Amino acid sequence: MIRKTVSIDEHLFLQLKEEGVMDHFKNFSDLVSSSLKQTVESIKKENYRKQIEQMANDPMVIEDIEQIQEDFKYADGEVDAF
Numbered sequence: 251m252i253r254k255t256v257s258i259d260e261h262l263f264l265q266l267k268e269e270g271v272m273d274h275f276k277n278f279s280d281l282v283s284s285s286l287k288q289t290v291e292s293i294k295k296e297n298y299r300k301q302i303e304q305m306a307n308d309p310m311v312i313e314d315i316e317q318i319q320e321d322f323k324y325a326d327g328e329v330d331a332f
Contacts (some may be wrong), residue, residue, distance in 0.1 A: 256282060 256278075266272055266281070275281040305311045319326075 272281065
């Protein structure tokens with residue numbers, strides 16, 4: 251475990267206490283760790299979404315998809331053959 255000093259806005263800390271947020275954690279360190287985990291997961295999802303978006307606009311990826319669609323157009327149409 252790594253120890254770090256955290257500075258927090260006094261108003262935010264009071265809100266955490268008033269809303270009972272602190273009651274859901276055994277200590278402030280657990281609250282910070284939990285919040286940071288959620289932030290990391292959120293950023294990972296956003297980064298993944300951005301990567302997918304970049305790939306969707308990549309000419310090489312688009313060309314590959316078009317080639318695959320062309321290669322399988324007859325197999326994809328088999329359902330309609332009957």
